[in-house]
Amino acid sequence: xxxxxxxxxxxxxxxxxxxxxxxxxxxxxxxxxxxxxxxxxxxxxxxxxxxxxxxxxxxxxxxxxxxxxxxxxxxxxxxxxxxxxxxxxxxxxxxxxxxxxxxxxxxxxxxxxxxxxxxxxxxxxxxxxxxxxxxxxxxxxxxxxx
Amino acid sequence: xxxxxxxxxxxxxxxxxxxxxxxxxxxxxxxxxxxxxxxxxxxxxxxxxxxxxxxxxxxxxxxxxxxxxxxxxxxxxxxxxxxxxxxxxxxxxxxxxxxxxxxxxxxxxxxxxxxxxxxxxxxxxxxxxxxxxxxxxxxxxxx
Amino acid sequence: xxxxxxxxxxxxxxxxxxxxxxxxxxxxxxxxxxxxxxxxxxxxxxxxxxxxxxxxxxxxxxxxxxxxxxxxxxxxxxxxxxxxxxxxxxxxxxxxxxxxxxxxxxxxxxxxxxxxxxxxxxxxxxxxxxxxxxxxxxxxxxxxxxxxxxxxxxxxxxxxxxxxxxxxxxxxxxxxxxxxxxxxxxxxxxxxxxxxxxxxxxxxxxxxxxxxxxxxxxxxxxxxxxxxxxxxxxxxxxxxxxxxxxxxxxxxxxxxxxxxxxxxxxxxxxxxxxxxxxxxxxxxxxxxxxxxxxxxxxxxxxxxxxxxxxxxxxxxxx
Numbered sequence: 001x002x003x004x005x006x007x008x009x010x011x012x013x014x015x016x017x018x019x020x021x022x023x024x025x026x027x028x029x030x031x032x033x034x035x036x037x038x039x040x041x042x043x044x045x046x047x048x049x050x051x052x053x054x055x056x057x058x059x060x061x062x063x064x065x066x067x068x069x070x071x072x073x074x075x076x077x078x079x080x081x082x083x084x085x086x087x088x089x090x091x092x093x094x095x096x097x098x099x100x101x102x103x104x105x106x107x108x109x110x111x112x113x114x115x116x117x118x119x120x121x122x123x124x125x126x127x128x129x130x131x132x133x134x135x136x137x138x139x140x141x142x143x144x145x146x
Numbered sequence: 147x148x149x150x151x152x153x154x155x156x157x158x159x160x161x162x163x164x165x166x167x168x169x170x171x172x173x174x175x176x177x178x179x180x181x182x183x184x185x186x187x188x189x190x191x192x193x194x195x196x197x198x199x200x201x202x203x204x205x206x207x208x209x210x211x212x213x214x215x216x217x218x219x220x221x222x223x224x225x226x227x228x229x230x231x232x233x234x235x236x237x238x239x240x241x242x243x244x245x246x247x248x249x250x251x252x253x254x255x256x257x258x259x260x261x262x263x264x265x266x267x268x269x270x271x272x273x274x275x276x277x278x279x280x281x282x283x284x285x286x287x288x289x
Numbered sequence: 290x291x292x293x294x295x296x297x298x299x300x301x302x303x304x305x306x307x308x309x310x311x312x313x314x315x316x317x318x319x320x321x322x323x324x325x326x327x328x329x330x331x332x333x334x335x336x337x338x339x340x341x342x343x344x345x346x347x348x349x350x351x352x353x354x355x356x357x358x359x360x361x362x363x364x365x366x367x368x369x370x371x372x373x374x375x376x377x378x379x380x381x382x383x384x385x386x387x388x389x390x391x392x393x394x395x396x397x398x399x400x401x402x403x404x405x406x407x408x409x410x411x412x413x414x415x416x417x418x419x420x421x422x423x424x425x426x427x428x429x430x431x432x433x434x435x436x437x438x439x440x441x442x443x444x445x446x447x448x449x450x451x452x453x454x455x456x457x458x459x460x461x462x463x464x465x466x467x468x469x470x471x472x473x474x475x476x477x478x479x480x481x482x483x484x485x486x487x488x489x490x491x492x493x494x495x496x497x498x499x500x501x502x503x504x505x506x507x508x509x510x511x512x513x514x515x516x517x518x519x520x521x522x523x524x525x526x527x528x529x530x531x532x533x534x535x536x537x538x539x540x541x542x543x544x545x546x547x548x549x550x551x552x553x554x555x556x557x558x559x560x561x562x563x564x565x566x567x568x569x570x571x572x573x574x575x576x577x578x579x580x581x582x583x584x585x586x587x588x589x590x591x592x593x594x595x596x597x598x599x600x601x602x603x604x605x606x607x
Contacts, residue, residue, distance in 0.1 A: 130210040130247075139246040150347030156340045184330040186321065189337055197351055197511035200344070224348040224511040 003075045006048070010079070013043050026077040037066070037083040038094040044070050045100060050079060052100045057110035059142050064091045064116055068103075085116065095121040113140045154200060154226060155286045157189040161199035161223070165216050165252065167206030170272040171233035175203055178275040185279065196222045201282070204252045207235035207242045213249035217259045228264045228285060229256050232278065234271045264289065300377050309376040313523030314338040316559055320526070323563045338523065345516035353509050355414030364409030365510075365517035371401025372521050376528040382459035382535060391459050392444075395532060396437060402521055403429050403487065406496070409518075410506035421505030424574050425496035431581035432483040432493075438589040439480040443467045443536055445596040459535055466539035470606050472595035477537045479585045479592075484529045485562055486577070489522065492569040493577055530558040 001009075003026065010020070010028065016036040021029040032040060044050045050070035058065040064085040071078050085091040095118035097104045107118045108127040115138035118124060129139075138144060164172055178185060179192050193199050196219045206212065220229070229252065234240040236252045249255060253265045268281035299305055317338040325332025352361060375398040378391060403425065410422040446467045467473035486493035497505045507518055534541065534554045541551030572580070599607030 130214075133210070144246075149343065153340050153344035153347060157337065157344045181325075181328040181330045184325070184332070186325065186333050187331045189333060189340065194505075195508040197509060198507070198515060200348075222351065224351055226348070 001048075001072065001074055003077055006072055006075060006077055006079075009048055013040055016040055026075065028077065028079045029082050030079065031082045031084070034066070034083045034085045034093045037068070037081060038096060038099070040081050041068055041070075041096045042099055044079060044081070048072070052102055053078070055103060055106045055110065057114045057116060059114060059140065061142065063088065064114065066093055066110070066116065068096060090117070091115065092117045092119060094119050097121050112138075114138055115141065150226075151289065155289065157191075158200045158228075158282070158286065159191050159193045159198055160201045160203050160230075161193055161196045161219075162203045163196075163205070163216060163219055165204055165206035165212035165236070165255075166209035166247075167233065167235060171205035171236070174272040174275055174278070175205065175232060178278050183275050183279065188279075188283070190282070197224055199223050199227065201228045201230055203230050203232050204236050205232045206252075207239045207245075207248050208250055208252050208255050209247050210249045213255045216252070216255055220256055220259050220263070226264070228266060228289070229253070230282065230285070231265060231267050232270075233273060234269055237267045237269050240271065299381065300373070305377045306373055309373065309380075309524050309527050310520065313520070313525075313527045314342070316526040317523045319556075319559060320563050320566070323560060324567050327564070327567045338519075342516050342519055345519065346513050348512040350512035350514055351509075353414050356509060357412040357414070360408055360412035361509075362514065364405045364412065365514050365521065367408070368402040368405030368521045369517055369524070371398050371405065372524040372528055374398055375401075376524055376531070379459070379528060379531045379535060380541075392440065392462070392536075395459065396440065399436075399487065399529070399532070400429070400433065402525055405521075406506055406518075409510070410496075410508075413509040415509050417508045418506060421496045421508070425506060427574050428486055428493060428495055428577060431578040432486045432585075435479050435581050435585040435589055436483040436487075438586075438593070439476040439483070440536060442472055442476040442589065442592045442596050445593065445600060446470065446473060462536055462540075466537070468537045468539075470596075470599065472592040472599065472607060473537065475588050475592040475595075477533070479588055480533060480537065481558070481561060482565075482585065483581070484533060485565055486581075487529060488525055488562065490562060490566040492565070492572045494571060495574050495577060526559070530555055530562065533558050 007028075010030070013030070014020070016039060017030050017032045019031040021031065023029070030040060045052060050072050053069040053071050055069065056065075056067040058067065066083045066085065068081045068083075069078060070081070083093060085093055091114075093116060095103070095107055097107060097118070098120055104121070104123060105127060107121055108124060110116050111118060111121075111124055112127050112129050115136075126133075162172070162175055177183070179190075196202070202220065202223060204216065208216065231237045231252045235242060239245075239248055239251050242248050253263075253267075256263045256265060266281060266285035268278055270277055273281070302308065315335075318333065318335050321337065322332045322335075352358060375395060378395060378398070382391065407422050407425050407429070410418040410425070413419075443462060447462060447465055468477045482493075489497055497507060507515065510518060531541075534551065538554045538558070541548065541555075595607050599605065
């Protein structure tokens with residue numbers, strides 16, 4: 001669909017967002033709290049039929065951020081859902097793997113490296129850390145020294 | 147020099163081990179074994195099993211997972227054998243110094259199994275095939 | 290007493306072990322040098338295969354824990370002895386000493402190296418080796434039948450011109466050149482491809498495929514045992530083309546120009562094997578079996594029919 005139509009359809013979920021950022025004409029960030037991430041991704045994937053690209057996990061100083069990137073190949077627009085996890089002690093978020101099977105491994109990687117727990121993930125096992133890495137040490141968190 | 151060492155210098159069978167490399171050094175090793183550089187005239191041949199090998203061409207900084215496997219491969223290589231550390235990551239840790247997933251450079255990993263291991267270093271990122279040939283020839287002359 | 294000593298000399302020195310080994314190592318070098326020249330590069334020096342074997346003798350022998358020790362160690366020796374006997378028999382047949390039915394003995398002895406390879410790799414206790422053994426078994430099932438049928442074609446062709454008692458004798462066969470006829474040519478081509486498979490060369494080096502199976506059948510062998518396998522392969526490079534020369538191309542010749550011609554024929558067969566090796570990719574095991582059973586089988590059936598017709602009507606060119 002065209003860029004203008006995409007922009008108009010994105011406004012349908014505005015009620016669940018805390019903001020919409022536009023860094024370029026074809027780069028949209030939908031900011032939300034971690035509770036609303038699943039319905040928004042459901043809307044983007046099922047209703048708007050966008051393609052899931054990859055996810056990113058970020059350790060911002062006072063919270064965690066989980067970004068899910070979607071793209072509309074027809075107009076070349078990248079739509080990112082940026083979910084804030086406010087609880088730094090035990091970060092938890094809904095997993096989108098039941099909706100998109102391709103998200104399984106990237107969520108496992110985020111769990112390994114940042115310690116974010118994904119609820120309803122079918123297979124939240126260790127993925128890229130080696131077998132005798134100690135449990136509970138998350139290497140890419142800001143407070144972890146080498 | 148006894149006949150075993152002389153024969154070893156004239157016929158070096160190599161086995162390539164990637165211990166967490168970015169594949170740049172691996173591509174250069176595969177380039178080295180193509181007909182353009184013709185290492186067969188030195189007696190160098192690529193073999194598919196470490197038990198047949200005289201030299202291990204090791205690339206990569208040595209991740210924790212790969213360290214376990216590298217020790218096993220070194221044990222399976224019939225002695226006498228030489229370990230060639232190809233590339234900056236294998237010689238020291240390269241740009242991965244201080245990273246959480248590295249178990250130390252290659253010579254440290256190999257010397258945990260065999261403190262008397264013969265290790266040769268070919269630096270470069272990646273080393274050119276000519277540099278690799280020069281390194282192998284110099285190492286064999288020095289044994 | 291001196292008869293026994295002569296036999297021992299024949300088996301161990303000339304034309305047995307030492308001589309065949311020297312020719313085999315030279316033939317191995319020839320394979321590598323011609324391959325190098327075809328690929329526009331220089332290739333190894335002439336002493337390279339000998340140095341390879343020397344180096345392997347100087348390395349330690351590692352036997353995996355899960356391997357069956359007795360079979361693991363004796364399998365290469367069994368293969369080596371099979372090739373040794375075959376080579377000795379063939380040189381002597383080329384020179385005029387043979388016995389009735391020796392072609393059957395030769396066919397049996399030719400299976401022995403492949404069988405030893407299968408046994409040795411099955412005893413290695415490694416999944417790669419067992420896959421290699423399974424593929425080698427299937428390959429042997431594939432090419433043994435066409436190989437024997439090719440020799441049957443030759444026997445049919447010469448049946449009309451030999452005494453019945455001499456039919457199955459290599460010396461008698463060596464005096465005719467069955468390749469100079471259509472059925473003989475067909476049989477020679479098929480036998481050449483079967484020999485290619487038996488030698489373990491591309492396009493049929495499925496069992497020892499380097500990149501796929503990490504050296505398949507020989508993955509767990511090292512040191513002196515691996516040297517014995519390499520020696521066996523070198524001697525097979527002598528025995529099998531020699532067999533083709535004796536059966537199809539008219540033997541080695543016993544004196545003067547005949548001997549030179551014989552050597553030339555041997556080199557020709559080896560070079561044919563090398564060229565097929567260098568210009569083809571490796572085939573899968575199911576493609577190989579289909580090739581041997583369907584295409585080679587059909588060609589041989591045609592050759593048998595032509596040979597029988599040629600015999601019946603007395604036409605030597607059929």
